[in-house]
Amino acid sequence: MREVTAKSVKLNRDLDGMLEQALERDLLVRIGWGKQGDEKPKKGEIGVITHLPLKSRVLLLGDLGECAGAMNEGGTFTLQGGCASMLGAFQTSxxxxxxxxxxxxxxxxxxxxxxxxxxxxxxxxxxxMRGGVIIVRGHVGKMAGAAMEDGVLIILGSAGTEPGLGMLGGRVIVAGSCPPPGEGAAMRSITEDELGELSEHLDPLGLQLDPDALVLVPTEAGPPIGERPEYSVAEGFDGIGLVPSSRDRLPEHSALDTLSLILPAGLEEHGLLCPLPWIVECERMTAATGRYGTVQPGLVRTEPRYNDLILIDESNLLQAANVIQNCAGMVLDLNGLPAINDAEVEALLVSLYSRMRDDSLVFLKDSVARVDHLFRLVVDLDLDGAVVDTALPGGGRAASALPRIGLAAQAMNLVTQGRNLLIELDEAPAAEDLLIAIGAGCVAVVAPPADDDIEAVLGWLDGNLRGWMRELGVADLAQINRSNLRALDHDTAAISGLRLIGYERPLPMWLGN
Structure with a gap:
């Protein structure tokens, strides 16, 4: 963990303790001063003073990094200094x-x-922005109010180029010089009614707008429509088979180990134990109360259990902070967040990890199309692993994801660093899918169940998996590797790099990889 990350986590955890007492006694929390009142300003902390609860009050001295005050839920935060990007991002009140x-x-x-x-x-x-009010007393850079949906942005200084680009709603008020608006925005003069309305926000600050201020609003036609392509999996592991290699089949009474242990990077304890190498992806796992369901980990969005991972994207960024301390770890879905840079990703992780146990697992998730960037982030941010989604825009083939994952992991030295690879499918896995994923170097499969009866699905899968293991002659999942995998046709061999059945070698194009 980097020094700035460790400092940020400590600050958030200290603040949580101070806020409990401050809310009870209606006190202001002061950060950046010693006990004698001497100044000890903060410097560069990221993802701090986030998820402030209603009626909380925080005063901080110093300059902060990314995501300061983000996910504010009703608190009052005053920063005597400056900050980096995404101040107050995702704030609700x-x-x-x-x-x-x-x-x-x-x-x-x-x-x-x-x-x-x-x-x-x-x-x-x-x-x-989707609501609320932003007041900037000075100037702003380019593309102020870009893709606004609602709310008011008041700029008392000058605006940079392309203000209001792609606006869908809301208003941008510019009191200083304003260049031509960006595509999708129109410019008009401010009205008397608007001056009166906005004075409610400006008068308490001793500020005012001149009658010659300009207002940017969406054009009637609106910005050009851009529809995001749908991610899907066109074909699973259908073209891949399993062979026993040189092992004899095991007798029916042989003991089998179907467990998969997901450990924090660099540690040999406090891991997540999976009785089957399947992380069940669903809304919640609390209804799974049977013999299999209670111990099988899930990737859930709400009500995580002690052995669940919680999937976090923009839709539950705020709610996750209230339940994240109860689960085994988190998976931050980059595909479910706005486009943000590496520092902002780390800041979001810090804001959430601060509320978790030290031995909690932290994963990033993204499409296999961005697997190189995903793995680089995992290494740079010192995380426990990655969830690679096999879905691609227009439909991906799961077999083609295996070499991309393997080569990228090899280039980043992921496995030898003790980091975990999980592969995501869009349908409930069969026993063969689990074994193929393990053989390809992943520790588990992430996939939704076929139906709501998770207990029955897990029971069937357990029996099927054991049957396959006996047939392959492996008593432990750790014994499965690429030598047990075969491409069943030339097309699958070409996209997967696996040995072609009968030919028993990879196709010549893959030799040397």
Whole structure:
């Protein structure tokens, strides 16, 4: 863990303890001063002062990094200093005041409350905001209010190029110089009614708008429509078979080990034990109360159990902080978040990990199309592993994902570092799918169940898996490797790099990889 990450986690955990007492006694939490009142400003902490509860009040001295005050749920946060990007991102209510400058994407995807920047803000201020009010006393960079859906962005200084680009709703008020609006936005003069309306926010700050201020609103036609392609899996592991290699089949009474242990990177204890190498992906696993369901881990969005991983994307970023301490770990879905940079990803992880146990697992998830970037992030941020989704825009083939995952993992030295690889399928796995994934170097499969009767599915899968293991002559899943996998046709051999059945070698194009 990097020094700035460790400092940030400690600050968040200390703040959680202080907030409990402060809320009971209606006190202001002061950070950045010693017991004698001497200044000890913070410097560069990321993902801190997030998820502030209703009526909480925090005053901090120093300059912060990314995602300061993000996911605010009703608190009041005053920063005597400046900050990097995504100040107050995903805020639903409350008030944030920054006394100096702020970085890119102030109030990104916020839906309520107020953010006040006493200095200037960098690029894309108010981008994607869905409600609330942002007031910037100074200037802003390019693309202010880009892709706004609702809310008000008030700029008392000048705006950079392409303000209002791709606006869908809301208003951008510019009191200083304003270049031509971006595509999808129109410019008009401010009305008397709007001056009166906005004065409710500006008068308490001793600020006012001039009658010659400009207002940017969406055009009637709106911005060009861009529809995101659907991710899907066109074909699973249908073209891959299993062979026993040189092992004899095992007798019916032989003991078999179907367990898969997912350990934190660099540790040999406190891992997540999977009786079957399948992480059941569903909304919740609390209804699985049978012999198999209670011990089988799930990848859930709500109500995580002690042995579940929680899947986090934009839809549950706020709610996750309240339940994340109860589960085995988290999976942050990059495909379910807005486009953010590496530092902002780390800041979001810090804000969530601060509320988890030290031995909790932390994974990133993304499509196999971005597997190189995904694995680089896992290594750079020192995480426990990655979940690779085999789905691709327009439909992917799971067999083609195996060499991409393997080569990228080899290039980043993932396995020797003790990091875990999980592969995601879009349908319930058969026993063969689990064995193929294990043979390809993954520790488990992530997939939804076929129906709501998870207990019956797990019982059937357990018996089927044991039958296959006896037939293959393996008593332990660790004995399965690529030598047990065969491409059943030339096409599958060409896209997977596996040995072609009968030919018993990879196709010549794969030799040397």
């Amino acid at each position: 409350g008030r944030i005041t920054v006394e100096r400058d702020a970085g890119d994407r102030v109030g990104h995807r916020m839906s309520g409350g107020e953010i006040i920047v006493q200095g200037s803000a960098a690029e894309e201020a108010g981008a994607g």
